[in-house]
Amino acid sequence: MTVRAVGAVLAVVVALGLVACGGSDDAERPRGTGSATTCLSPYDAGVSEHSVTVDGKRRTYLVAAPDERVLKGTLPVVYLFHGLGSTAADVIDYTGLAALADERKFLLVAPAAKGKDREWDVTGIAKGKGQDATFIDDVAREVGSQDCVDDDRQFAVGLSNGSGVSIALACQGPSYLKAYAGVATTFYSSACDGSPPASIIYFHGTGDEVVPFEGGKTPAFDVRAVPDVLADWADHDGCAADPTLKQIGKDVERSTWRDCDDQARLEAYVVDGGGHTWPDAAVPYPTLGKTTRTIDAATLILGFFGITKG
Structure with a gap:
C-alpha cells in the first residue's frame, strides 16, 4: 500500500455506509471442471494481470496462483477487494494472502476499481447493477470458466471499501460464493432481507477512526454501530440471538x-483499540491506528473458508 493509498483510505466515502441490497442470477455463469483429480493450473505461477471489457472499457484484475502448475485436485478461488484509493497490488501485499495462495493451493483474484479515487460502487454491487x-x-x-477451478469453493473477502463489496455480494441472492469475509467495514440493510442466510467472518477495531466501531457521524457519512449490524446479520441468518x-x-x-x-455461520473478532487495519497485516501503517498481532486475519479467514494446508 503506497503512502498515497494510505491517505486515500482515510478519506473513505459515503458508499461504505449507504448500501442497499438486491438480487442477481448466476445461472449462466460458466463453470470449471470441479471434479478432476490432477489438474494443470490455468494461470502462471505468481501474480499476473488479466482484463475484461465492460461497456467498452478495459478493466483489470490480478491473479496470484500457486507455484506448481500440476496440481492434485481443483483450485478454490478467493476474490479479494481493495479499499478506497488503494490498488489490487496493494491489498495483495498488505494482507499477505498471496504467499498463502501458494502454500494452501488456491487462486487469489484481486479486481481493480477504476477512477482517480479507485472507489467501488458498493451500492450498485449490492443491487447487482x-x-x-x-x-x-x-x-x-x-x-470460473477455467479448467481446474473448484465450482464449490469460491469466496469473497475485502478491506475497508472492499469489505463493503464483499458483504454487499452476500445480499445479491443465491450465489456462486459460499462465504464472505470483511475487515473494517460492514453493513446491513432491510433490502437484504430476501437474500439467503450468508456465512460471514468479520473483523473490526474499537479504535477505528475511519469507520467508527460505535457508529455515529464522520466527516463523510453516518455509520451504524458494528454490534447492531452484526445483530441484524444474526437475525437474518436465523441464529440464536446471543x-x-x-x-x-x-x-x-x-x-x-x-x-x-x-x-450458515457468523463469526466476528473485535480488536480492543484496533485501528482501520488488517489484523497481523504484512506491513503496519501507524497512521491508520493499531495493528494487532494477537490474531492473523488471513489465516482465520482461510480457515473459515475451509482452505487449509496440505
Whole structure:
C-alpha cells in the first residue's frame, strides 16, 4: 500500500455506509471442471494481470496462483477487494494472502476499481447493477470458466471499501460464493432481507477512526454501530440471538453465533483499540491506528473458508 493509498483510505466515502441490497442470477455463469483429480493450473505461477471489457472499457484484475502448475485436485478461488484509493497490488501485499495462495493451493483474484479515487460502487454491487457489479460478475465468469477451478469453493473477502463489496455480494441472492469475509467495514440493510442466510467472518477495531466501531457521524457519512449490524446479520441468518464469547489474548474478543439457518455461520473478532487495519497485516501503517498481532486475519479467514494446508 503506497503512502498515497494510505491517505486515500482515510478519506473513505459515503458508499461504505449507504448500501442497499438486491438480487442477481448466476445461472449462466460458466463453470470449471470441479471434479478432476490432477489438474494443470490455468494461470502462471505468481501474480499476473488479466482484463475484461465492460461497456467498452478495459478493466483489470490480478491473479496470484500457486507455484506448481500440476496440481492434485481443483483450485478454490478467493476474490479479494481493495479499499478506497488503494490498488489490487496493494491489498495483495498488505494482507499477505498471496504467499498463502501458494502454500494452501488456491487462486487469489484481486479486481481493480477504476477512477482517480479507485472507489467501488458498493451500492450498485449490492443491487447487482452498474459497471462495478458487471465487472465483478465478468471476472468471476472468466475465472470460473477455467479448467481446474473448484465450482464449490469460491469466496469473497475485502478491506475497508472492499469489505463493503464483499458483504454487499452476500445480499445479491443465491450465489456462486459460499462465504464472505470483511475487515473494517460492514453493513446491513432491510433490502437484504430476501437474500439467503450468508456465512460471514468479520473483523473490526474499537479504535477505528475511519469507520467508527460505535457508529455515529464522520466527516463523510453516518455509520451504524458494528454490534447492531452484526445483530441484524444474526437475525437474518436465523441464529440464536446471543453469541458465544471468547477472549483471545489481551486485546481480541471473538463472537460466534449458533444454530443459524441452512448451516450458515457468523463469526466476528473485535480488536480492543484496533485501528482501520488488517489484523497481523504484512506491513503496519501507524497512521491508520493499531495493528494487532494477537490474531492473523488471513489465516482465520482461510480457515473459515475451509482452505487449509496440505
